Amino acid sequence: MFSPEIAPVVNIADLPQYEGQAVTIRGWVYHLRSSGKVRFLVVRDGTGLVQGVLVKGRLPEEDFHQFDRLGQESSLILRGQVRAELRAPGGYEVEVTGLTPLHICQNYPIAHKEHGVGFLLDQRHLWLRAPRQQAILRLRDELARACRDFFYDRGFVLVDTPILTPTACEGTTTLFATDYLDRGKAYLSQSGQLYLEAAAMALGKVYCFGPTFRAEKSKTRRHLMEFWMVEAEAAFYLLEDILQLCEDLVRYLVLRVLERRNRELEMLDRDTTLLSKVSQSFPRLSYTEAVVRLQTEGVAITWGEDFGGDEETRLSQMFDRPVLIHRYPRQIKAFYMEADRDNPELALCVDMLAPEGYGEIIGGSQRVADLDILLARLQEYHLPQEPLEWYLDLRRYGSVPHAGFGLGLERLLAWVCGLKHVREAIPFPRLLDRLYP
């Protein structure tokens, strides 16, 4: 191994700063080519790719011949001279003066060509090494950080909600059950909202960010069994405040990514002019208006029905920005949503649909603040009261109007990246009938 004093260990992304200098690079073989006495070795290190050139006679004979043993993804350390080179991909290359393989491997399963989705998902642990997957993961990281920055800057306090819960939050979706020692069943959380409401009564403005579990047998491009959701809740907020807050959040997130992760978006061939439309205000439509617009376009839907994937797609394609649909019929929404005073048939709620057919990325609402109404709702929705006594307490002791929303990270990321399926938006997707790796 080379001592760093002779040649500093450098990230490939930083190579231009080291032009003309000797450097050490640690990484993996991305690609190999040989022309006999001149050999090319494309190396990746997680920050980028660089071509190493081995010329017979210009490095120790033994190191030169190590090249023959290398296969794709063999790990290695190499030392060489950085130089600008127009013929090299990226404009810079390294003239290799020393090559030390760390681990030789052959038959790396993922070649530089088209592969089927099933195969790639089985190889997800290796697929992550692909430049495209790296770009997606970096964008995910940026969005996650940006969420935290957004809420921190606005005085929201991070409150971690439990993952193991005694009951369903909404009583609608199917939950993953697990044994809670000898105390019966526990369920994996499908939302932190109810707990967040309690925290909002303590701290005012709060949010949580963590994994969420839905045991629905959904098999579509928008569904995961396990996904990450950022949820916000604020005391004294009304529906209008939530509309503004979630619009501000999505605008902030997208602009942040445009500003800091342009390289990754470029690698994904994302058309960023579409994303930059978020700087304009988002259209707002009531559910009723949305139904009318759909009907005008010939979609068979009647007032009172929930939007399916098709309807969401059609609606989101009507605009070049995310659109906010508010005040759905109460019947098709969750028990905790406050009714509209002007029309009690309507819930004070909002869904944000991403453009380009990506569909729902946010769901939010103003919550029922009155104890008696909430009790009636539990009956109406056939929900047990006893396990929700603590939730009812929030209406017994200093109840205030409050509202919140949840944003699905993978759906947002899929839209930002222009992915065809959310399964690429999470490092290790959990899908129907797929729990490996």
Add this chain to the structure above:
RNA sequence: UCCCCGGUAGCUCAGCAGGUAGAGCGGGUGGCUGUUAACCACUUGGUCGGCGGUUCGAGUCCGUCCCGGGGAGCCA
């Protein structure tokens, strides 16, 4: 749970009207002093998803099961 499509070499696929298995990539060997998914030559590689049926004969036709993909319902 339902509907549609698929399962042939490690991978991506072709295989005509039923006649006994192919290509490219990858792997291996050799060649090449500037390659860009390099190229050239040679080579390795298969219970054609399982079971049953029709037939002289099934990768091919029929039935059934398994697995995968897409969608519906439901949701972020």
